[in-house]
Amino acid sequence: MSEHAASPPAPERFRRASAGALPVAFMGGGILCLAIALAWGLAAERQQFAHSWLCGFMYCFTICAGSLFWVLLHHAVDANWSVVVRRLFETVASLFPYLALLFVPLLFCLPDLYRWLTLDPHADHALAHKSPYLNKGFLLVRLGFYFLYFTFAATLFRTKSVMQDQTGDPRLSLSMRRWSNGLILLFAISITFAGFDLLMALDHTWYSTMWGVYIFAGSALSSMALAILLTFLLRGSGYFKGVLTVEHNHIMGKLLFAFTVFWAYIGFSQYMLIYYSNIPEETLFFLRRNTGSWLYLSLFLVVGHFILPFLLILTQPAKRDGRRLLFAACWLLFMHAVDMFWIVAPSLQAYRDLAAGGHGDTTGFAIHPLDVLCLLGFVGILAALFLRNLEKFDLFPSRDPRLMESITLKN
Amino acid sequence: MADGTAIPTHPEAHLVARQPLVLNRRPMAWITDHVARIVEDKSKMWWWIATLIAGSIAALVPIQLVYLVSTGVGVWGLNHPVGWAWDITNFVFWIGIGHAGTLISAILFLTRQRWRTSINRSAEAMTIFAVICAGIFPAFHVGRLWMVWFLAPAPNANVIWPNFKSPLLWDVFAVSTYFTVSLIFWYIGLIPDFATIRDRAKDPIRKFIYGLLAVGWRGSNRQWSHYEKAYLVLAGISTPLVLSVHSVVSFDFATSVIPGWHTTIFPPYFVAGAIFGGFAMVLTLLIPCRWLFGLQDLVTTKHIDNMCKIVLLTGTIVGYAYMMELFIAWYSGNPYEWHAFLRNRIADPYIIGPAAGVPPAPYWWAYWSMMFCNVIVPQFFWFKPCRQNAWLALILVMGPNIGMWFERFVIIVTSLHRDFMPGAWGHFVPTINDILLFSGTIGLFVFLFLLFVRFFPMITMFEVKAVLPEADPHHHPAPRPDAGHNAGAIQADVRSILGARDAKAKGGRA
Numbered sequence: 001m002s003e004h005a006a007s008p009p010a011p012e013r014f015r016r017a018s019a020g021a022l023p024v025a026f027m028g029g030g031i032l033c034l035a036i037a038l039a040w041g042l043a044a045e046r047q048q049f050a051h052s053w054l055c056g057f058m059y060c061f062t063i064c065a066g067s068l069f070w071v072l073l074h075h076a077v078d079a080n081w082s083v084v085v086r087r088l089f090e091t092v093a094s095l096f097p098y099l100a101l102l103f104v105p106l107l108f109c110l111p112d113l114y115r116w117l118t119l120d121p122h123a124d125h126a127l128a129h130k131s132p133y134l135n136k137g138f139l140l141v142r143l144g145f146y147f148l149y150f151t152f153a154a155t156l157f158r159t160k161s162v163m164q165d166q167t168g169d170p171r172l173s174l175s176m177r178r179w180s181n182g183l184i185l186l187f188a189i190s191i192t193f194a195g196f197d198l199l200m201a202l203d204h205t206w207y208s209t210m211w212g213v214y215i216f217a218g219s220a221l222s223s224m225a226l227a228i229l230l231t232f233l234l235r236g237s238g239y240f241k242g243v244l245t246v247e248h249n250h251i252m253g254k255l256l257f258a259f260t261v262f263w264a265y266i267g268f269s270q271y272m273l274i275y276y277s278n279i280p281e282e283t284l285f286f287l288r289r290n291t292g293s294w295l296y297l298s299l300f301l302v303v304g305h306f307i308l309p310f311l312l313i314l315t316q317p318a319k320r321d322g323r324r325l326l327f328a329a330c331w332l333l334f335m336h337a338v339d340m341f342w343i344v345a346p347s348l349q350a351y352r353d354l355a356a357g358g359h360g361d362t363t364g365f366a367i368h369p370l371d372v373l374c375l376l377g378f379v380g381i382l383a384a385l386f387l388r389n390l391e392k393f394d395l396f397p398s399r400d401p402r403l404m405e406s407i408t409l410k411n
Numbered sequence: 412m413a414d415g416t417a418i419p420t421h422p423e424a425h426l427v428a429r430q431p432l433v434l435n436r437r438p439m440a441w442i443t444d445h446v447a448r449i450v451e452d453k454s455k456m457w458w459w460i461a462t463l464i465a466g467s468i469a470a471l472v473p474i475q476l477v478y479l480v481s482t483g484v485g486v487w488g489l490n491h492p493v494g495w496a497w498d499i500t501n502f503v504f505w506i507g508i509g510h511a512g513t514l515i516s517a518i519l520f521l522t523r524q525r526w527r528t529s530i531n532r533s534a535e536a537m538t539i540f541a542v543i544c545a546g547i548f549p550a551f552h553v554g555r556l557w558m559v560w561f562l563a564p565a566p567n568a569n570v571i572w573p574n575f576k577s578p579l580l581w582d583v584f585a586v587s588t589y590f591t592v593s594l595i596f597w598y599i600g601l602i603p604d605f606a607t608i609r610d611r612a613k614d615p616i617r618k619f620i621y622g623l624l625a626v627g628w629r630g631s632n633r634q635w636s637h638y639e640k641a642y643l644v645l646a647g648i649s650t651p652l653v654l655s656v657h658s659v660v661s662f663d664f665a666t667s668v669i670p671g672w673h674t675t676i677f678p679p680y681f682v683a684g685a686i687f688g689g690f691a692m693v694l695t696l697l698i699p700c701r702w703l704f705g706l707q708d709l710v711t712t713k714h715i716d717n718m719c720k721i722v723l724l725t726g727t728i729v730g731y732a733y734m735m736e737l738f739i740a741w742y743s744g745n746p747y748e749w750h751a752f753l754r755n756r757i758a759d760p761y762i763i764g765p766a767a768g769v770p771p772a773p774y775w776w777a778y779w780s781m782m783f784c785n786v787i788v789p790q791f792f793w794f795k796p797c798r799q800n801a802w803l804a805l806i807l808v809m810g811p812n813i814g815m816w817f818e819r820f821v822i823i824v825t826s827l828h829r830d831f832m833p834g835a836w837g838h839f840v841p842t843i844n845d846i847l848l849f850s851g852t853i854g855l856f857v858f859l860f861l862l863f864v865r866f867f868p869m870i871t872m873f874e875v876k877a878v879l880p881e882a883d884p885h886h887h888p889a890p891r892p893d894a895g896h897n898a899g900a901i902q903a904d905v906r907s908i909l910g911a912r913d914a915k916a917k918g919g920r921a
Contacts, residue, residue, distance in 0.1 A: 078427075129744040170427040181793065188731055207743045209676035209735040254521070265654060269678040276666040277673050281745070401427045411523060 009243050009407070011165065011398035014390045018237050023387045030380025037373040038105060047348065048368050050109035055344040056374035057106065058198060059337050060382050061099055062215065065191050066223025067092035068150060069216075071157050072187055075173075075180035081251050083406035084243050084396045088230050090161055091389050092223065093154035095382050100147040102378065110136070115351050116204035126205045134204055139197060146194045153183045161397055168399030191216050202347035203360070206285045210270040217266045221259035222336035228252050228329035232322065239395055246320050247409040253319025254411075256329065257310070264306035284360065288346045292364035301342055305335040337375060345371065432526055432878050434708040439876045442709065446604075446870045447611055449704055454865060457703065462861045468854025475848040476551055484554045486844040492830045493839040498548045500819040501849050503660055505545035505856075506586065507815060509593070510653060510682070511689025512538030516596060517649035520642075526717055528874040529709045532604075533700070533860075534693045535597040536867070540859040541692075542590045544852040549582070578662035585659040589652050596645045602628050603638070604868040654678075657685040664822060670751035671826035674739065680732035687725035687785070688815035690718050691808040696860060698805045700869070709870055712799050719798035722811060726789030729818075733786065747831065755825045773838060774825045781821050784814025 016023050041049020067089040074082045074089075082089075111117040116124075121131040132138075157176060164172040192212025200211045208214075231244055231252070274282045289298050309328050318324045345367075350360040397403065433442070479486050489496055512534035519527040550559050561567050562583050564575075573580045606628035609621035628634060661681035664672035694715065701710040740752040756778040758764035760771035772778070788810025791797045797807060829836045863869065880886050 126744050130742060133742060168421050170421060170423045173427050185727070192731075192735070207739050209674045209732075209739045210679075211675075212735065213676065213679060261651075265658075266679065269658065270675045273662070273665045273673070273675045273677070276662075277668050279668060279673070281743075399421075401421065401424055 008398070008403055012239055012243075012395040013393075014234070014239065014387075014395050016387055016391050019387060023384050026380045026387070027384035030377050030382075030384060033373045033377030033380060034102075037370050037377060041370055042105075045368075045370060046109060047112040047351070048370050049374075050106060050112040051344050051348040052368060052370035052374040053106055053109075054113055054198065055340050055371060056376075056378035057099070057103060058344070059340045059375060060095070060102075060378045061194070061198075062219040062336070062340070063222050063226055064093055064095050064099060064154075065150065065187075065194075066219035066221070067226070068096075068154050068157075069184075069187060069191075069220055070223060070227070072153070072180045072184045075157070075176045076184050078177060080402040080405035081248070081409050083400045083402050084240070084248065085227055085231060085252070086161065086400075087394065087396050088227055088390075089223070090154070090158040091386060092226065093150075094158050094389055095385060096147065096150040096154050098382065098385055100151065102381070103143075103147070107140075110139075114201055114204070115354060116201065130204060134201065142193060142197055146190050146197075149186055149190045153187070156183075158393075161400075162393045164400060165394045165398050168401070170401045173401055188212075188216075191219065199343055202344065203285070203350065205281060208270055208274070208282070208285070210266060214263075214266050214270060217259065217263040218336055218339055221256070221263050222333055224252060224256050224259060225329040225332040225336070228256060228325060229333065232326045232329075234395070243396060243407055245407070245409070246322075247411050249322060249325055250316070250319045250411045251409065253313055253325045253328075256325070256332070257313050257319065260306060260309045260313075260332065264302075264310070267306075288350050288360065288362045289342060291362045294346055294362055294365050297338070297342055297365050301335070301338060304331070305339060309335075341367075341371065430711070430713045431880070432529070432711065432713070433875060434711050437708050437879075439879065439881075442870075442875055442879075443607060443611075443872050445706070445709075446868050446872050447608055449864065450608055450866060450868060451611065451617075455703075458861065458865060462858065462865075465854050465858035465861055469851060469858040470854075471847050471851030472547065472855050475844055475851055476547070478844065479551055479848075480556055484552065486842060488840050488842040488845050490837055490839065492835050492837050493824055493827045495823050495827060496839050497820075497841055497845040497849060498552045499663075500816065500823055501852065502545050502548040503819045504688070504816045505541045505548075505852065506589075506660055507657060507681075507685035507688045507819075508541040508692045509538035509545070509589070509689060510657060510685035511693045512536070512541075513589075513593060513649050513653045514686050514689070515693075516600070517646045518653060520646045521650060525878045526714055528871055528878050529711075529714055530693065530697060530718070531874070532597075532600065532867075532871045533697060533864070533869050534689075535593065535600070536863045536869075537689075537692060537696060537856075537860060538593050539590070539597060540856050540863075541689075542586065542593065543859070544856050546586065546590070547848075547852060578659060578666050581659045582663060585652075585656045589656045592645065592649055592652060596642075596649055599638070599641055599645060600871060601867065602626060603630065603873050604871065606630065607872060608868060653686075654682055657681040664826075669826050670745070670747040671755065671822065674736055676732050676735050680729065683725045683728040683732065684785075684815060684818060687722060687729055687789075687811055690722050690725065691811035691815070694718050694722070694804060694808045695812060698801045700864060702801075704864075704869075706870065709875060712801070715801050715804055716795075716798040719792045719804050719807075722808060723789050723792035726785055726792075726811060730786035733782065751826055751829075755829055756821060772825070773828065774821065777817050777821050778825065781814050781817040784810040785818060788814070 037049060037052065041052070070082065070089045071086060071093060073079070074086055106113070116127050116130075116134050117136060119127050121128045127134060156179060160172050160176050160179075163169075192215070195212050195215035199215065200206065200208070228249075231240065231248065234240055235244060271286060274286060286298075288294070309332055312324060312331075313319055313328045318328075346362045349362040349366075353362070354360045400406075437445075487496070487498060489498075512531075515527050515531045515534045516538075519531075549562075550556065553559050553562070562573060562580070564573055564580070564583075566572055573583075602625055605621050605625035609618055609625050612618040612621060658678035658681065661677035665674060665677035667673055697710055698715065701707055737752055737757075740748045743749075753767060753772075754769050755772050756774065758767060758769045758772045759775040759779060764771045764775070788807055791807050792804075797803055824839050828839055876882055881888060
């Protein structure tokens with residue numbers, strides 16, 4: 001409120017030294033994991049490697065895309081609460097250029113992921129129909145567009161935001177608001193079609209109009225969970241004193257809760273409508289994930305991604321109590337990895353079965369060491385890069401015109 | 412959330428200053444007086460004329476229903492294969508309208524959007540009237556109205572239960588829950604304001620009636636504490652209803668295997684469409700009302716601007732859903748699905764039809780009216796002048812008002828009129844009874860709303876007062892720089908303060 005607005009806090013910088021050996025451990029561990037995965041996978045387990053890499057990649061891709069969404073939303077609706085945490089979202093979203101680099105190995109294994117690339121369109125009726133969209137050239141053009149868009153948008157907002165740290169010019173806020181309007185439209189298109197191309201097209205015969213929304217729901221949820229985790233870690237290291245308050249826990253907890261429910265709503269609607277109508281070309285997606293021990297993972301997803309966090313952060317005290325919120329955020333970050341695994345891993349079994357002349361049946365839940373290595377590798381490298389980038393600029397937009405509104409937030 | 416707060420150091424800080432939610436620094440007494448006077452003063456001539464016209468149109472509802480029940484459902488234009496047409500279109504249309512009220516009262520409350528305070532009461536009232544209009548259609552579609560209780564989950568004469576696997580039964584639950592919760596929510600919010608009217612009343616009959624409605628409200632701390640808790644709980648209960656009601660309505664279609672109906676994006680797409688149509692209707696009602704009652708300081712340009720933005724957002728989400736449906740209809744490679752879109756909906760006689768080499772779809776005009784009204788028209792709200800000029804906004808929201816009706820018509824009739832079997836194809840033409848009954852519900856809706864604005868406080872007085880700067884416990888009143896400019900308003904304030912009988916009982920919390 002205005003009566004507190006007298007003295008904005010001094011700008012803060014993150015010092016990597018305060019994280020001790022963590023950045024080095026992250027980077028070293030990450031590189032090691034991915035190097036082993038690359039060497040082992042490309043030499044012996046190419047198809048498994050491609051799927052594991054995609055799973056780790058999509059985990060980070062969706063979190064970065066979600067972070068960009070929160071930046072875009074902040075500007076589009078002229079929000080005030082999120083000013084103090086916006087720099088964290090901006091910095092996570094700015095990892096897109098690195099993600100683009102980390103996608104390169106997949107370019108060499110696309111046929112190991114997408115069976116439609118190995119098929120002759122004249123021999124496959126479904127592919128023949130879709131080939132104007134599903135062809136390698138157009139796929140590469142689209143992939144280029146996604147990376148270009150995400151990199152451009154993330155860089156644009158961080159550059160302008162950092163510029164405002166120097167000048168405090170409110171016209172930069174207005175400029176970002178204007179940019180956010182157009183870019184949020186492109187965001188919807190990009191994340192939808194990236195979801196179609198990278199995940200839905202793992203089986204080119206399957207389709208769901210809800211797919212883009214499902215991927216978006218997971219992105220927004222997991223990126224909010226990451227932001228909660230980051231604010232806790234940074235506060236624990238002595239940053240954000242007098243800037244981040246319990247009110248920010250509360251509002252981020254509300255959004256985490258809202259998107260937990262939204263994810264479940266979207267996931268349930270998609271499942272229910274396909275289950276109820278029982279059309280074979282649609283049910284195959286869920287049949288593959290309900291076969292054998294996959295059923296237990298599917299049920300775990302329902303309980304772990306929705307019921308548990310729902311009960312955990314339903315009440316107001318839970319959102320304001322740091323430990324419970326932190327636990328929910330970490331748990332949801334884990335469940336998001338489970339969700340990505342649940343999407344990608346059964347596709348590999350189906351692919352192998354189809355290639356062997358079967359109907360694309362799955363055998364049962366199985367984790368390959370490459371799955372773990374790739375996920376840890378991606379998270380490690382990107383976490384180290386995040387810490388390096390976080391050091392470069394102020395920890396929060398120190399001269400944003402709405403900074404004091406954000407600090408003095410009341411729920 | 413402070414309004415007008417910005418770090419004052421930068422010379423351009425005014426560019427991002429927040430606009431106040433109540434203009435001209437109106438004091439609390441002015442708000443009470445101005446809102447309560449609508450209920451207390453004699454009805455204006457325009458109100459009598461408007462109510463007479465709307466009431467006359469509303470009379471079509473009982474007339475048409477008596478004719479329908481005494482003659483049979485055949486008086487509507489339903490046929491084989493179009494067994495659902497205007498009745499379900501109108502049902503979904505009216506149910507959707509209500510969603511804006513629930514969103515404003517529940518979700519905007521939970522997210523602490525303080526601008527909701529000036530518009531929530533009338534939007535909630537609109538919700539209830541819209542659900543009343545909606546309920547007429549399925550109730551009478553059963554044909555024999557005295558059998559309508561078969562819809563309820565009770566064994567009938569032959570001990571047959573309704574089919575719990577049917578989304579139509581879920582509709583019964585969803586809509587009745589929706590109506591009940593909305594009514595309770597609305598009424599609870601009205602109680603403190605009813606008490607204000609009661610306390611201001613000079614006429615003993617008025618005092619008695621509003622006293623009954625205020626159920627003994629005295630504005631004590633304990634009552635406020637209970638009130639706030641109840642309101643929060645009801646907001647929590649209402650929030651899932653915003654999503655669930657129209658999701659269940661969408662299941663009526665999407666659980667089937669009818670091309671054009673069965674698509675997984677239907678639930679959120681229907682919800683977005685409902686909020687879209689609902690906000691368009693809130694604007695349609697409030698823009699004339701604020702002008703007729705001189706409420707521009709309470710329902711400000713900022714309120715209109717925000718609502719236009721929600722119309723733009725939800726309209727664009729609806730546009731996204733249309734695109735997804737079209738893309739997946741093609742991508743799926745399902746010939747029936749693509750047929751439903753290309754040959755039953757989008758192929759017009761001029762551009763797409765000839766380009767695709769297919770004959771024009773019988774209802775192409777309905778599809779493209781929907782596209783134009785729902786996707787193209789709201790895009791004007793990207794431009795500030797379109798959001799800031801209330802009358803221009805009023806013209807533009809006619810797009811969603813019309814377009815959302817067409818959307819339901821397109822979904823329902825274009826998918827049904829051409830069955831899987833070409834021999835069973837048909838065409839739907841509404842009868843005069845279809846048209847008159849729908850017109851009647853529009854009249855009924857407007858009629859009920861006119862009664863509401865006349866007899867109930869149409870703006871939540873005590874909540875608007877709570878968002879005034881002086882309601883903040885830390886507020887330090889500054890001298891009014893516009894005193895000379897605004898002398899008339901201040902004189903009016905002084906008059907209303909002096910004329911107020913008991914300032915304490917005005918329901919204000921501050």
